[in-house]
Amino acid sequence: MPFDPVVSPGETPASVTDRIAAITLDRQTPLWWWAAFGLALAMLGVGALSVGTLFGRGVQAWGNNWPVMWGFDLINYVWWIGIASGGTLVSSLFFLTRSAWRTSVNRIAESMTIFAAMCAGIFPIIHLGRPWFFYWLFPYPNTMTLWPQFRSPLLWDFIAILAYVFSSAVFWFLGLMPDVAALRDRARGRAAQLFYGVLALGFRGSGAQWRRYHAAYGVIAGIMTPLVVSVHSIVGLDFAAAATPGWYSTQYPPFFVFGAALSGFGVVLVLLLPLRALLGLHDYVTERHLDVLGRLLLTASLAVSYCYVMDAFDVFYSGGEAERRQFAERISGLYAPVYWLTLLMNCAVPLLLCWRGLRLRPWVLGAVGLSAVVGMWLERFGIVVAVLHRTNLPSAWGDYAPTWVDFGTLAGTLGLFGAGFLLFVRFLPVVSIAEMRQMIGTGRVG
Amino acid sequence: MIVAGFPGPDALQDAVRRLRAAGVEAETRTPYALPEDDGAPGSTRIPLVALGAGLGLGAAGFAMQCWATMRSYPLLIGGRPDFFWTSYLVYALECGVLGAVAAAFGAFLIANRLPRLWEPGDESEALRDATRDGWLLVVHGPAAPARAVLRPLNPAPFEEIEA
Helix, strand or coil: CCCCCCCCCCCCHHHHHHHHHHHHHCCCCCHHHHHHHHHHHHHHHHHHHHHHHHHHHCHHHCCCECCECCCHHHHHHHHHHHHHHHHHHHHHHHHHCCCCCHHHHHHHHHHHHHHHHHHHHHHHHHCCCCHHHHHHHCCCCCCCCCCCCCCCHHHHHHHHHHHHHHHHHHHHHHHHHHHHHHHHHHCCCHHHHHHHHHHHCCCCCEHHHHHHHHHHHHHHHHHHHHHHHHHHHHHHHHHHCCCCCCCCCCCHHHHHHHHHHHHHHHHHHHHHHHHHHHCCCCCCCCHHHHHHHHHHHHHHHHHHHHHHHHHHHHHHHHCCHHHHHHHHHHHHCCCHHHHHHHHHHHHHHHHHHHCHHHHCCHHHHHHHHHHHHHHHHHHHHHHHHHHHCCCCCHHHCCCCCCCHHHHHHHHHHHHHHHHHHHHHHHHCCCCCHHHHHHHHHCCCCC | CEEEEECCHHHHHHHHHHHHHCCCCCEEECCCCCCCCCCCCCCCCHHHHHHHHHHHHHHHHHHHHHHHHHHHCCCCCCCCCCCCHHHHHHHHHHHHHHHHHHHHHHHHHHHCCCCCCCCHHHHCCHHHHHHCCCEEEEECCCHHHHHHHHHHHCCCCEEECCC
16 A cells, blocks of 8 residues: 655745744744643642652652662653653664654654653652762762762663763754754844854854764764663663562563663654644654554564563563562552553553554554553553562562652653643754755655 | 855756866855765764764773772672672763764864854855755855856856955
């Protein structure tokens, strides 16, 4: 069956530039934007109140307690960084494979990555007993003549996140430069000219600038792809390096990378589909994109399903009594609904996308994406809480219940993500104008 | 300074070649990279700079961890030896990534002499089309020989700007 091209026929470099720039420069801020931004700010306020309470009362304000010493802090951290990783995969991996469909969605995926990584970075800092000393993680010369503990996996996380956030921000900004230069040259108001002029840093599209731009962009894309795999593998290693039944497994690094891809593709869909309708992007986000993203989500879901099977297989293959007891608890104990819901939302629901007719329906695709996003959060809950509440020693068993501060902090990060993403949608081009121009100009529109 | 526009990449590259044959250097301004970039001299060393910085900072990160755990602050952690190289790899890798990405971006800015928020060509309305669908060139040198080469090609627009 023939597919739509990745851009509607009739689009030219000029029309693409004008239409995408007009979304930012000429449109009145729509009502839906104000409503969504207001909601995001309200959630951010709840988050600020929760974090203020946490700083005032200490980590006892959270539900974390022995033996479940990790709770929402670790769940949310892993969940957010997974979402971020999925965005990078869309953006950098499919840049290297020269996939034409990537051009319409890479800016949204990269922006999602930036704000999701910011949300993830908050949790390791606020979970510290004295968060104002977070900079002790930096190996800086100090009067105490102390060093960070380089043999601890927790320090791996710190440097991995630092490298990831920095590299993602540079990758995003470099990709934006030709586009904000286009906005600078189209803007009519003085404030807009100054704003986009400063952001463009003086990019003018000279031959030398383009050649160096492509060299730098290609190098960074080449680094980002293995980096994103390494970052989420390191998050997986944090668990696998612990001698805890349910965590101590060599499959954790790839298992986490597949999960990251699933949640990341899910969020891309959840954001892309409403934006397509609200901003009128149907000429740039066509049925081809829905089909490809649906297939990607399905593939990630199948990979995650395989990992769930191996997770169960390992329990019985290893023969460990604690492992078996722990697994029995996961599937039939206090947190069993979390386990079964995880399977339903991450494995069963995405199977709907096997049918092309369903894959091309935006509301089905969006619902499946949302299911995967929620399912991945539940998976992280199961991994962190359900595992820790039944470890090796029966004397070290206990339950976990999150407090309002836990939920408030999660809501706060959702608000931060939403507010940041909405500001991006309002003030920066949501589709890469320069790449779109090149794709249309050189006739690579599939 | 002369600004001249052409209908497409082929005509623009032809004009650049003619100017070069007459001993005049021109800078292209285009909506996307020219397929065969004749407009700018030399190839870019950005990938090499990124590789060098990545390897250098990666090695420095590894060396720093050796120094910290073996000499400056040896501490018995979980029975691990002071020189525990497998544990250093992740940190060293991420240091290398930070170095390579920062170097690639830094080299891009330095080689292009950015940020440069204003230059005389910004006064030309025609040059703004380069970020839309304009295929333009800019000649910074003496105007007379450039004018002689460009006039017969009927460029549109054609502007002479006081630099």
